[in-house]
Amino acid sequence: MLVLAHWDTRPWGDQDAFNKKTLIDGADDGGSGIGVMIELARQFKLKHPAVGVDLLFNDVEDYGVSEVEDSYCLGTQYWAKNPHVKGYKANYGILLDMVGGRGSQFFMEGFSKRDAYQPMKMFWDVANQLGYSQFRYENPQDAAITDDHYYVNTLTGIPTFDIIALQPNGSFVPHWHTANDNMQIIDKNTLKAVGQTLMQVLYVNPMAY
């Protein structure tokens, strides 16, 4: 099993209405997924999960420009072409990207549905069984995001889905790539919904799909 998130933060908030060149905190975009993974690592030390889990901390995810193809996710592209173990494989992968924002909803992202629908559906089922109804089965605008999982899927063949906060219209959440992506936007209830579901999947029956 593979769990991954990016630990770099975009060095400028180009979606901000006022401060487009100022360094942003990236508490949600980058920080939240890494926070969940660090807590997972702490839990793994206390009790081993049901399967082996690799935690992958990706760099240089968020330095891209939308006009230039393949300019995002540089660390993942490099890793997928030069894995740490030759021929590295995992049953499936879970990408955490923007998993801590207040009121966040997680719609079924398009590339994830295309390449990793079964494990994603299982994850969403477990989340909803636990009462975390912010995991939504629909994707009203068929939003597909070229995030780290896209390159894991296309370059390694490991089916990987993305847990990423989106709006029902398929847009990123309003604090995305703005100065508002700071600790004020982080809600422990959102982190708990993601983290608790991950724990349930990894410790109880990660292959039940």
Ligand SMILES: [Zn+2]
């Ligand atoms: Zn970003």
